[in-house]
Amino acid sequence: MYRNRPQQGRYYGGTGDPYSRQGRGMGTGRFKLMLIIGLAMFAFQAFKYFTNTQLNPVTGENQRVQWSPEEEVQLGLQSKPQMAQQHGGFHPDQRAQDYLDKVGQRLVQSSIAAKSGYPYDFHLLVDDRTVNAFALPGGQCFITAALFNKLENEDQLAGVIGHEIGHVIERHGAERMAKSGFIQGIIQSVMIGSGGDHSIAQIANVVGNYANMKYGRDQELESDKWGIQLMIDAGYNPEELIGVMDILEESSGGSRTPEWQSSHPSPENRRQNIRNLIEQYKK
Ligand SMILES: [Zn+2]
Numbered sequence: 001m002y003r004n005r006p007q008q009g010r011y012y013g014g015t016g017d018p019y020s021r022q023g024r025g026m027g028t029g030r031f032k033l034m035l036i037i038g039l040a041m042f043a044f045q046a047f048k049y050f051t052n053t054q055l056n057p058v059t060g061e062n063q064r065v066q067w068s069p070e071e072e073v074q075l076g077l078q079s080k081p082q083m084a085q086q087h088g089g090f091h092p093d094q095r096a097q098d099y100l101d102k103v104g105q106r107l108v109q110s111s112i113a114a115k116s117g118y119p120y121d122f123h124l125l126v127d128d129r130t131v132n133a134f135a136l137p138g139g140q141c142f143i144t145a146a147l148f149n150k151l152e153n154e155d156q157l158a159g160v161i162g163h164e165i166g167h168v169i170e171r172h173g174a175e176r177m178a179k180s181g182f183i184q185g186i187i188q189s190v191m192i193g194s195g196g197d198h199s200i201a202q203i204a205n206v207v208g209n210y211a212n213m214k215y216g217r218d219q220e221l222e223s224d225k226w227g228i229q230l231m232i233d234a235g236y237n238p239e240e241l242i243g244v245m246d247i248l249e250e251s252s253g254g255s256r257t258p259e260w261q262s263s264h265p266s267p268e269n270r271r272q273n274i275r276n277l278i279e280q281y282k283k
Contacts, residue, residue, distance in 0.1 A: 007071050021142060058116045058169050068228040069138070072174050076138030080123075083136065087144055088126030096148070100124050103154060104141065104161050111233035113226075118170050122161060124148055131251040136162040150247050155240035159227050162234075163241075166226025173221045217265045221273050228277050246272045 053062045054171035067075070082092050091097060102120035108114050124145045133143040141164040143157075151157050167173060215223070228238045245267040265273075 005052040005205065006069060015102070017215055029142035045219070056169075056171065058112055059249055063171060063175060067137075067174055072171070073138035076136035076140040077138050080140050083134075083140075083142060084123065084125060087129075087132075087142070091126050093124070093144055095098060097124050100148070100157070100161075102144065102186065103157050104165075106108065106157055107162050107230045107234045107236075111230045111236070113165050113169055118168055120165065127198060131248065133160050134166055135167045136170065137168070139168050141168070142166065146251075147247075150251065151215050152243060152247075153240060155231065155236045156244050156247075158231050158236040159244050161221045161228035162227035162236075165230060166223035167215065167219070168224055169226060170219065172215055172223070176215070220270070222267060224270055228274060228281065232281055238274070239280070241274050243276070 054068075055061075056063055100122045104120060108120050113120075120139040120141065123140070125142055127144040127280045128146045128149065131147045131150065132145050133141070133147055135141045141161060143160060143164075147160065148157070148238055151160065224241065231238045231241065250265040
């Protein structure tokens with residue numbers, strides 16, 4: 001996928017070790033100078049660390065996400081066609097698309113999700129074999145026909161979409177991608193217009209692959225919590241999210257379901273977590 005492997009080193013470019021062994025045995029004056037340089041470098045790194053932290057307007061948390069929400073939106077829009085293509089393209093049934101959009105917008109407009117400022121968009125994909133739903137950074141949400149057709153009612157659809165909106169609000173995709181210096185590097189090099197050998201298509205591919213990967217256990221449970229909260233705010237029955245877990249469990253035998261991975265955390269854990277959360281919201 002990356003023909004220009006040697007470039008990788010560029011992005012992991014070392015910052016140098018200010019307390020290098022080479023310094024041993026040198027004069028005090030020089031040592032002091034090295035120490036000052038070292039401290040300056042440390043201060044710079046610390047400055048970078050703190051300035052890369054952003055306040056999430058919805059959750060009130062400080063996050064180490066290195067892109068602005070506008071950049072996330074841009075990344076998501078650029079990756080959208082490629083993601084759709086990986087799942088057979090956008091579904092031609094316009095009525096189903098409109099219905100999905102209606103449910104998605106109802107969740108956003110009736111809840112705090114509207115405050116996040118992302119231009120949410122919801123897409124039904126042709127793929128009728130992969131039971132899956134996922135979201136790109138910046139608000140592009142997708143569900144495959146395979147999962148869409150298995151859902152028994154609108155509340156369950158709201159649960160799936162609400163969970164994906166949760167990933168967007170929490171900026172999980174951006175957080176995960178920010179952890180990789182290499183990906184960070186190629187994306188930024190394109191964003192500042194010095195893309196070199198990296199094309200938009202490559203970036204879309206990288207972002208897309210990330211969107212299709214599993215999130216961590218905590219991130220899944222966090223998004224389930226959002227799913228429940230958005231369902232309640234929009235007047236849907238949150239108990240139906242438990243039914244979605246049953247559907248996922250049943251369909252995990254055959255097809256791959258990377259985002260809605262059944263083993264991590266297990267549907268049983270998620271069901272229990274959902275029941276506990278619903279109890280909390282009732283109080
Ligand atoms: Zn998820």
